[in-house]
Each structure stands twice: as C-alpha cells, then as structure tokens.
Amino acid sequence: PLVLTVNGKAEVVVQDAEAYQSLLDRLERAEAIAAIRQGLAEFERGEGRSAREALEELQVKHGISR
Numbered sequence: 359p360l361v362l363t364v365n366g367k368a369e370v371v372v373q374d375a376e377a378y379q380s381l382l383d384r385l386e387r388a389e390a391i392a393a394i395r396q397g398l399a400e401f402e403r404g405e406g407r408s409a410r411e412a413l414e415e416l417q418v419k420h421g422i423s424r
Contacts (some may be wrong), residue, residue: 359372373381400406416422 359371359377362370362372381401397406417424
C-alpha cells in the first residue's frame with residue numbers, strides 16, 4: 359500500500375485490488391470469529407435458547423407451517 363499525506367497526516371491509502379480483497383476477507387473472518395465467541399459466552403452464561411425453540415418462534419411469528 360501507498361500512504362498519501364496532507365500536511366504530514368495520512369489522508370489516503372492506495373493499494374491494489376487483490377490486497378484490498380484480502381484485507382476484506384480477513385476482516386470478515388475476524389468478525390465471524392468474534393460473533394461465534396460472543397455466542398459461546400452467552401451460552402455459557404445460560405443466555406439464549408435452543409435452536410428448536412428459536413425455530414418454533416420464527417414459524418409462529420411468520421406464519422410458517424410444517
């Protein structure tokens with residue numbers, strides 16, 4: 359990447375599309391890992407509900423029959 363400055367402060371970063379896509383992919387993975395960790399922590403604290411309960415609630419809420 360190339361950092362362009364204005365008055366000594368970074369203003370713009372220029373990088374090739376492949377490097378940018380790689381950065382986006384790594385960010386997406388990091389966000390997914392953080393969400394999984396949050397879900398596991400909530401589960402360990404006894405928060406949340408079973409998948410069956412959640413699916414049944416969604417079926418009722420959206421009028422979906424089996």
